[in-house]
Amino acid sequence: MSDFHLDDRIYDHVGEDGFTRLCAAFFIRVPKDDVLSAIYPEDDLEGAEHRLREFLIQRFGGPHRYSAERGDPRLRARHAPFAIDPLARDRWVQRMGEAVSESGFDDNVNSTLRAFFDSAATFMINRD
Ligand code: HEM
Numbered sequence: 001m002s003d004f005h006l007d008d009r010i011y012d013h014v015g016e017d018g019f020t021r022l023c024a025a026f027f028i029r030v031p032k033d034d035v036l037s038a039i040y041p042e043d044d045l046e047g048a049e050h051r052l053r054e055f056l057i058q059r060f061g062g063p064h065r066y067s068a069e070r071g072d073p074r075l076r077a078r079h080a081p082f083a084i085d086p087l088a089r090d091r092w093v094q095r096m097g098e099a100v101s102e103s104g105f106d107d108n109v110n111s112t113l114r115a116f117f118d119s120a121a122t123f124m125i126n127r128d
Pocket of ligand 1: 055082092
């Protein structure tokens, strides 16, 4: 389920802390993952974690700090420099799925986030 109004309530429900936990759980996995560690900039994982967290907070009903800092998200264009093939996409979704499971959210929050990540990650594929 990816209902717009539920999306908007996720921030109220899980707060800054929820998105902080989620992104920390994802980025602790990145350097340990052979596929993702080859794609992410190893000298700026903290910056990458910050940008993802701020984007998700904005996307799910929180303050629009991401766009204040970075402008229009244009995520497909921003991912163009990185070679994202179906294997990398699947690994991203797998690791984020583990992070969702670990973050202690309600079931309907989990399913909304999983549906969003599943389709947004497919949209980011830019290589065969
Ligand atoms: C669910 C889909 C995804 C979302 C919502 C997302 C979100 C983001 C955001 C907000 C940024 C920062 C953009 C900026 O302001 O410059 C970013 C950067 C990045 N993403 Fe994604 N992403 C997704 C999928 C993926 C996938 C599938 C991969 C590769 C496996 C990937 C790899 C990267 C890399 C390497 C960066 C650059 C790190 C940085 O910010 O310095 N992303 N992503």
